[in-house]
Amino acid sequence: AHNFPLDLAAGEVPFTNG
Structure with missing residues (x-):
């Protein structure tokens, strides 16, 4: 998820830059 x-x-999970 980075x-x-x-x-x-x-x-x-996509779009979870963290």
């Missing part, structure tokens, strides 16, 4: 593009791949 890198939007990678966040999806990481299975995290």
Whole structure:
């Protein structure tokens, strides 16, 4: 959830830069 593009791949919530 730190890198939007990678966040999806990481299975995290998008647009949560933190």
